[in-house]
Amino acid sequence: MTTKKRAFISFDYDNDEGAKIMLAGQAKLPDSPFDFKDASVKEHLTGDWKEKVRRRMDNVDIVIVLCGQKTHTAAGVSAELEIAKEKEKEYFLLAAYSDKTCTKPTAASASDKLYEWTWDNLKTLIGGGR
Structure with a gap:
């Protein structure tokens, strides 16, 4: 069996926590x-929270950016995406809802595609298919 990739889920805590819980559940x-x-995390971590996020990202293989309706206004998600890029972590943008308009974080590149969240898509994306 192949080793599972360790994922960091970046998301808008105020608006998309339910979607994050569902995604974390799929990992099981x-x-x-x-x-x-x-x-x-909800609160910016005490001290230099970005440094703590950097350390957390050292322990992951891939960053999943869950995009909801207000992700473009979530400064923390953009900061986390910047850190992922800086650390050259694999990442992809996943639409949190199939029935709503999902937005990309401001740190996303124009070429970053927003993928539909299906189980098959998720497996392909984590496997490197983008």
């Missing part, structure tokens, strides 16, 4: 290609 499925390792 028997055929999941990833383990939920870490995620955004």
